[in-house]
Amino acid sequence: MTDIKKLINTLHPLERKVLPVLNSYKTLPEIVSATGLKEVEVMRALQWLENKKIVKISTELKEVVSLDKNGQKYAKNGLPERLFVNALKKRELSISRLEKLTKLSKDELNSCLGILRKKAMVLIIKNKELKVKLTDEGLKRVKKDFLEEKFLKKSFPLDIKSLEPEEQLALQNLKKRKNIVRIEMQKLKHVKLLSKGKDILAQGLGDDKIVDVLKPELLRSGEWRNKNFRRYDVSINVPKVWPGKKQTYRLFLDDVRRKFQALGFVEMAGPLVESEFWNMDALYMPQFHSARDIHDALYVKEPKRAKLDEALVKRVKASHENGFNTDSRGWNYEFDVARTHRLVLRSQGTACSARMLASDNLSIPGKYFAIARCFRKDVVDATHNADFYQVEGIVVEENLNLRHLFGLLKTFAKEFAGAEEIKLVPGYFPFTEPSVELFAKHPEMGWIELGGAGIFRPELVRPLTGKKLSVIAWGIGIDRIAMFKLGINDIRHLFSHDLEFLRNQKVVSCRQ
């Protein structure tokens, strides 16, 4: 296919309507009236044609004259002086009579008189009453259009430069009168056919063979075989659409969930509103622990009291007070049973682990994880959220030791931070002994604190399970990695309500 033929096939229906008239018409208003299209449609078509180097559009600044309010009225109904002479005919009439016949205003009547007298067309006779009559000159001139009338009959807007001397004169006269003409600077678009355009018109547009939309009828009839499909400009921008998409942080947590399942972990869940029992006491956190006071945990107004397994409460109470049957001396204080029933917003995901340990569904061996929504009484800022996710869990077996714990943490460092190198530092948690903090060398972020872990104290495990089990407990600080991967530096943006941000978040990125 020749280039010209290809080009012809790209032409849009609008372009096809505009192009043929360009041989005869050059200016925008002309083209609009010749094609019968709307001005915006013509402009769009011309723009496309120009992009394809078929036409050249040039813009000229021109002084143009157009009709004002009275000018439009007079063009339609006739100039006042014409109405005046038409009413007068060959008679001699008084001004008041003329006023009735013409329905002109006083002002208009006066200006008519002035104009007609200047042209020596009327004579004023002063008698008892003022009367008017046409002169001979007047009688001659009424047979022809006045210069001004001719002028009003032209199509506006008009290029002032294109006016004949007589028209210039008429314009000068009309300009002196009220609201008849308006003179403005206007941009006038000129369109010039380029050689490609001429070639196209020489070849013919082949409108009967071109198809814009492939319709079912064309397929059914097989007619499509005889058609050319309009070629599109596939390189131009198209309007944006936004897909339905999962939230960026949840997508990340979905990956975390899948990863744990792949590692053989089963997901646990628990209620958002916990008793102090499950949230803290069952975890062997003493009731005087600083994380439990009203400055750190969020307590619930109503109801006042949680329903608990009181036999279990009794065992946990004993564990706090004297170590239960674990050879421990316990925390050695008086355990408040009323307080353990108090309701609190879950402040740590470990509450889910406590519930799992006490559950009949606990499998041994078993690996468990939770992605738990937790709440703390924190001042919310770029690094603290009052409402956040915690990822934590347990591994339960008959005989686990510190080496297994370290082995697990090494796996986590590799799986969640891509880290080959780890550092294990003694840590402190009220519910584990030994306790350790995990640092991992992330390939891009460098050394990060990835989590805390330990082996649950016997004072915790025995009252909940009734068995001598070893339970590894761990928690991973997933938010820092999430923020890094999602490219955000304010923790609150994990829960962003910024639609533009969410729409633009990548689901596939180089930061894996």
Next chain:
Amino acid sequence: MPTINISLKDLNNLVGKKISEKDLPDLLAYAKAELSGIEGDDVSVQFNDTNLPYLWCVEGLAILFKGVLGKEKGIPDIKIEKGDYKIIADRSVRSVRPFISAFVAKGGKIDEFFLKQVIQLQEKFCENFGRRREKVAIGVYPSRKISFPVYYKAVPPKSVRFVPLEFTKEMTLAEILEEHPKGKEFAWILENTKKYPLLSDSNKEILSFPPIINSHTMGKLDLEDNELFFEATGTDAEGVNLAANIFAHVLSMRGFSIHSVKISYVGKNVITPDICVEKHKLDTDKVSSLLGIELKDSEIKKLLEMARFNFKSGNVEIPCFRNDIMHSVDVIEDIGIMYGFGNVEPLPLTAYTIGGTFDLQKKVDKLRDIAVGLEYQEILSPILTSREVLVERMNLKRALDLVEIDNPMSAGFSVLRSWLLPGLMDVLMHNKHVDFPQKIFEQGLVSVRRNDTITDEERIAGISSHVGVSFTKARQAVDAILKACDVVAVYQDMEHSSFISGRVAQVVINDKPVGFVGEIHPAVLTSWGLDMPAAGFELNLSELFKIIK
């Protein structure tokens, strides 16, 4: 978590070995502490363990580091001389603040640096371990001014007057609680008592009003003093003894001789500091079963001595400045720490387990996929919100089902969300100038209170906002979601003031309501500052799946 400031030079002198800045983080790890800042000689240290207060001073760190670095081993030596001092504890303190411990320290040098260190340990100890002075509070006095015996009793709030530290006028105990900054800060401790504790000497000079404030005349240390009287009062006998034991070690290391004080309670006498070591029987098999490493008894002994325990014939002897040992695991952890966590070879888990998640999680995730397929953008909102957002702005008159926080940080975070649509309205409000159509959904937990029960429900809600939204389109989305669950709903006319009347339906399955769908009421749109119409739905998935079952 306590943070202290120490001098590195001072630490080096006490340990007797040069510790470089580079070695500090690794050494501090033995104390479960981190280097939180260093500026020249000034080192700032943060502790993670709240049960080892003896470490919250440079002297305590030196005790531990000497063990770790092999400069000393086992329980440190301390000599307590029998003093001729007595405190008479009156019966009246029993129900107020029953316990006291004390000693006198002589012959050391008191300078500004020393004073700062003592005050720092006193503050950290009382704040963290002493539970903001309630459990233990400490006072230190120049002992030359005191005529023994000292009397410890509880008196009516207005019965005595004295000039408290940093003040010039005499005040009653009641006035101190109302006017003195320390009084205001710690008045809560004495909230429930009719009488207040008081220490005075045999000349009836008042020493202090524990746990609030010392006397300006008797309880202010000067640089020329070289004899100190130390006391700790509190509600816990072990706690006050621990305070005396730790301070006795600190002052002894600073060249003071320590002289005991006899405390005469009604019916019994106690001598403090009580430096008796506690014995803990250690089954060495448990060491290997917990740590996973095989250690000979001699190795265990060596490691325990590094951690400043003694180990004699199967018994661990615990130094008197520690009372954190509840169970063998506490001792075994210290053995592990001294062995070095870095020297413990990681071992992979071998038990075979099958991963998975719970049924509800699987189901909600599939419905999230359907919502995404309907071209909704997923949103994740905070669960903590406000009544204004959930009720008022949604044009509801009242809500009885809210879970309210008793001690909220602010009104904006004072209730748990009871439905999801208000969170989505908030998204619309924040994105008025973003491309339309806006179609958004959230799937997540809400918490609903019904009488004495709080229930979490998994829900899904969606909103679309653009010119030409309609009930029909919102219902189509609900239909599509329910179709994916293989159920067909009946839509019943309902009144819900968040929606336009006559354009809202209750979604009913098997005669049970599971949600609603409709065009958002203009009053709701206006209250969120919106001028674009919206239609939405919300379904209770927990209920839906229960019905389907």
